[in-house]
Amino acid sequence: MGLIVQKFGGTSVADSEKIKNVANAVIKEKLNGNDVVVVVSAMGHTTDNLIKLSKEITHHPQEREMDMLMSTGELISMSLLAMAINEKGYKAISLNGRQAGIQTENCHMCARIVNIDTKRIKECLNNGYIVVVAGFQGYCDNNEITTLGRGGSDTTAVALAGALKAQRCDIYSDVEGVYTTDPRVVQTAQKLKTISYEEMLELARVGANVLHPRSVETAKLYQIPMRVRSAFKLDDLGTLIIGVENMELNKPVTGLASDSSQIRIVICDVEDSPGNAAKLFDLLAGKNISVDMIIQSYARNMKKTNDIAFTISIDDYEKFNATKDEIMHIIKASNIFVDEDIVKVSIVGAGMIDRPGIAAKMFNTLAQEDINIKMISTSEIKISCLIEKDCAQKATKALAKAFELDGAKVADVKGDLPVL
Amino acid sequence: MGLIVQKFGGTSVADSEKIKNVANAVIKEKLNGNDVVVVVSAMGHTTDNLIKLSKEITHHPQEREMDMLMSTGELISMSLLAMAINEKGYKAISLNGRQAGIQTENCHMCARIVNIDTKRIKECLNNGYIVVVAGFQGYCDNNEITTLGRGGSDTTAVALAGALKAQRCDIYSDVEGVYTTDPRVVQTAQKLKTISYEEMLELARVGANVLHPRSVETAKLYQIPMRVRSAFKLDDLGTLIIGVENMELNKPVTGLASDSSQIRIVICDVEDSPGNAAKLFDLLAGKNISVDMIIQSYARNMKKTNDIAFTISIDDYEKFNATKDEIMHIIKASNIFVDEDIVKVSIVGAGMIDRPGIAAKMFNTLAQEDINIKMISTSEIKISCLIEKDCAQKATKALAKAFELDGAKVADVKGDLPVL
Numbered sequence: 015m016g017l018i019v020q021k022f023g024g025t026s027v028a029d030s031e032k033i034k035n036v037a038n039a040v041i042k043e044k045l046n047g048n049d050v051v052v053v054v055s056a057m058g059h060t061t062d063n064l065i066k067l068s069k070e071i072t073h074h075p076q077e078r079e080m081d082m083l084m085s086t087g088e089l090i091s092m093s094l095l096a097m098a099i100n101e102k103g104y105k106a107i108s109l110n111g112r113q114a115g116i117q118t119e120n121c122h123m124c125a126r127i128v129n130i131d132t133k134r135i136k137e138c139l140n141n142g143y144i145v146v147v148a149g150f151q152g153y154c155d156n157n158e159i160t161t162l163g164r165g166g167s168d169t170t171a172v173a174l175a176g177a178l179k180a181q182r183c184d185i186y187s188d189v190e191g192v193y194t195t196d197p198r199v200v201q202t203a204q205k206l207k208t209i210s211y212e213e214m215l216e217l218a219r220v221g222a223n224v225l226h227p228r229s230v231e232t233a234k235l236y237q238i239p240m241r242v243r244s245a246f247k248l249d250d251l252g253t254l255i256i257g258v259e260n261m262e263l264n265k266p267v268t269g270l271a272s273d274s275s276q277i278r279i280v281i282c283d284v285e286d287s288p289g290n291a292a293k294l295f296d297l298l299a300g301k302n303i304s305v306d307m308i309i310q311s312y313a314r315n316m317k318k319t320n321d322i323a324f325t326i327s328i329d330d331y332e333k334f335n336a337t338k339d340e341i342m343h344i345i346k347a348s349n350i351f352v353d354e355d356i357v358k359v360s361i362v363g364a365g366m367i368d369r370p371g372i373a374a375k376m377f378n379t380l381a382q383e384d385i386n387i388k389m390i391s392t393s394e395i396k397i398s399c400l401i402e403k404d405c406a407q408k409a410t411k412a413l414a415k416a417f418e419l420d421g422a423k424v425a426d427v428k429g430d431l432p433v434l
Numbered sequence: 435m436g437l438i439v440q441k442f443g444g445t446s447v448a449d450s451e452k453i454k455n456v457a458n459a460v461i462k463e464k465l466n467g468n469d470v471v472v473v474v475s476a477m478g479h480t481t482d483n484l485i486k487l488s489k490e491i492t493h494h495p496q497e498r499e500m501d502m503l504m505s506t507g508e509l510i511s512m513s514l515l516a517m518a519i520n521e522k523g524y525k526a527i528s529l530n531g532r533q534a535g536i537q538t539e540n541c542h543m544c545a546r547i548v549n550i551d552t553k554r555i556k557e558c559l560n561n562g563y564i565v566v567v568a569g570f571q572g573y574c575d576n577n578e579i580t581t582l583g584r585g586g587s588d589t590t591a592v593a594l595a596g597a598l599k600a601q602r603c604d605i606y607s608d609v610e611g612v613y614t615t616d617p618r619v620v621q622t623a624q625k626l627k628t629i630s631y632e633e634m635l636e637l638a639r640v641g642a643n644v645l646h647p648r649s650v651e652t653a654k655l656y657q658i659p660m661r662v663r664s665a666f667k668l669d670d671l672g673t674l675i676i677g678v679e680n681m682e683l684n685k686p687v688t689g690l691a692s693d694s695s696q697i698r699i700v701i702c703d704v705e706d707s708p709g710n711a712a713k714l715f716d717l718l719a720g721k722n723i724s725v726d727m728i729i730q731s732y733a734r735n736m737k738k739t740n741d742i743a744f745t746i747s748i749d750d751y752e753k754f755n756a757t758k759d760e761i762m763h764i765i766k767a768s769n770i771f772v773d774e775d776i777v778k779v780s781i782v783g784a785g786m787i788d789r790p791g792i793a794a795k796m797f798n799t800l801a802q803e804d805i806n807i808k809m810i811s812t813s814e815i816k817i818s819c820l821i822e823k824d825c826a827q828k829a830t831k832a833l834a835k836a837f838e839l840d841g842a843k844v845a846d847v848k849g850d851l852p853v854l
Binding site for chain 1: 450451453454484487488490491492494495496498499500502503505506509510512513514516517518520521527528530532533554576577578579
């Protein structure tokens with residue numbers, strides 16, 4: 015039949031028993047008559063332990079050496095999985111990033127894949143092997159080892175699926191699929207049978223930790239259907255992520271997520287002269303600080319100055335702090351104010367494109383709960399509101415109810431998709 | 435000045451503090467004005483833990499997959515050491531077997547190095563880097579990963595020293611040098627200042643666990659002086675291993691070692707026909723069972739049959755047992771008898787070549803202690819006796835006294851060797 019790429023996350027391969035379980039899942043797909051390529055993450059806490067070791071040595075490791083170190087985790091899990099599959103009587107071979115032909119840019123710790131030479135993988139498949147590939151890593155010039163950064167193993171899997179023209183890419187983890195909202199907060203949250211790439215992208219960007227946006231972008235680019243499913247419930251098909259054109263849009267809002275990993279920065283009394291905002295964000299980009307939401311208030315005072323507010327990741331706070339004086343100097347602000355008491359709540363849905371009133375409904379819902387909105391940002395298929403941390407649960411529950419994400423009917427595929 | 439290759443064993447890099455200590459030892463050599471290439475083993479019990487993991491999965495792993503798995507240990511220690519050296523303000527870069535140009539035969543788990551392409555290492559050295567190389571591993575055709583088997587990291591170090599025409603190869607471990615005999619048994623055992631390759635080879639072969647014979651053979655081949663020294667006493671020069679032509683041979687016996695890792699097999703009543711012994715040892719070689727000592731008794735009975743006795747490693751006992759029936763069938767023996775109660779005691783010394791009576795003195799010494807000798811084997815510079823396990827300590831003490839290895843003067847270098 016076809017070719018399926020499977021990816022198993024760290025919790026799915028956390029110990030030898032779990033690796034044997036994964037071997038069963040792989041063999042099950044092989045017995046369906048498919049060729050199978052399996053991408054694995056490092057076992058359980060391996061990556062954390064390696065980071066801990068490096069921190070005992072230095073707080074300023076060379077990125078190249080970190081890649082050398084971090085790339086070992088997947089080599090361990092992939093060889094053990096190949097052994098486990100062989101032990102069960104099926105031919106398997108493990109390939110590291112170099113052997114799997116995963117070529118990246120010449121950069122470390124967040125390299126992008128530039129090319130996949132699939133020759134060796136195809137040879138192995140033609141010889142009847144199940145091919146196990148180390149996730150998260152590749153190589154660049156001079157046989158240097160690179161890693162792909164966050165969401166790296168998912169990206170490896172989807173990129174391989176694209177290069178090999180796979181029929182589907184299955185992402186196995188400890189979650190059972192994509193939910194309308196966080197099931198830990200809203201117990202009646204529904205698992206989606208299908209969701210579009212675009213919606214999944216927005217959900218991933220606003221804090222749903224199921225998939226990294228990068229892998230979804232890649233899947234969308236190659237139009238590879240993805241399944242998010244549980245490694246521990248092999249009969250559950252999870253959630254299928256496909257092109258929006260294959261979906262019936264019966265509801266404006268598909269999903270709801272909250273993200274408490276950001277902080278808000280307010281820069282007060284910035285001189286209202288052309289190019290001042292550009293200077294600020296150029297400076298931040300130069301320091302590799304990603305900015306998410308941005309609001310510039312209208313110059314409302316005699317001095318003709320603006321306030322500029324924006325959000326950044328807590329992880330970048332240290333870098334930002336080191337840049338503070340430079341910012342004050344360059345854009346001549348009077349003060350910089352940091353607000354850590356925020357959470358971003360977002361609703362996402364491809365169906366909101368043609369339906370007015372969704373934003374108003376969101377603001378009203380929050381107002382009825384006495385929740386103050388600090389900032390707002392929107393895209394075609396997403397609305398995000400920054401609110402106080404304490405209100406996150408209350409907001410999520412109210413919005414889930416208002417947009418029928420708590421047990422109501424959910425988006426479904428249009429017609430039959432027999433090949434998936 | 436010159437180029438020094440250093441090798442640090444697993445206990446020397448067992449945790450982050452010890453890795454920082456190794457960084458100091460490396461920098462100390464760099465500050466002497468030398469270029470430095472460092473070879474590292476895997477941290478502490480890493481290798482054992484990886485083997486344990488694989489055994490939880492299967493008792494019959496593919497050798498290729500074992501190499502994938504086992505080669506990760508050195509990648510971790512080498513990147514951490516490079517970070518530690520960098521942290522102390524010196525430029526360091528880590529290279530895996532592929533990057534270091536260590537090409538091996540196309541075979542797994544005990545590959546021999548066939549070529550070292552030193553281009554990249556030399557480039558790094560020319561750019562002022564301390565080069566940290568993963569021990570124990572290389573690559574072969576198709577970018578396959580191979581490992582070198584027992585004593586692999588020592589072999590990597592010495593082979594690199596040969597290929598780079600290094601001035602010296604220093605093997606750092608938790609022992610302070612080569613002793614005349616085991617200091618745990620004979621407290622007055624002396625550390626040797628120098629020993630010849632030939633003597634070290636014999637000592638290594640008969641059970642002194644300081645160095646693997648393979649690395650000594652390689653050092654002898656390239657005439658690379660080696661130092662065995664402690665990673666925890668950097669001011670102690672340990673033992674220098676050099677060509678016999680540089681040494682004053684003032685004593686016939688340099689060292690004494692015992693090895694309790696063997697078992698004795700006696701095959702009874704083997705038909706005394708030509709080629710029967712050859713058949714037996716061909717069969718064992720075909721099963722990859724290494725034979726050490728061999729004795730064939732003279733046909734002394736009416737039936738014209740011989741007894742053949744030999745020793746093998748305990749590790750190979752399982753393999754031997756599986757071959758037993760085949761042996762009985764092929765060489766038509768009446769019985770196979772296994773003796774586990776043996777230990778091999780050996781004396782080694784290049785000085786015994788021209789001095790008669792050394793063997794007689796050894797046998798007399800054992801006889802005076804009422805120790806029965808089960809088998810004897812000799813080489814030009816070594817005599818080994820197989821005795822009962824219980825007698826090992828008593829024999830070692832008596833022989834150390836008889837051959838003046840317990841505190842007497844030891845062999846020393848002839849004249850000055852200022853470059854070492």
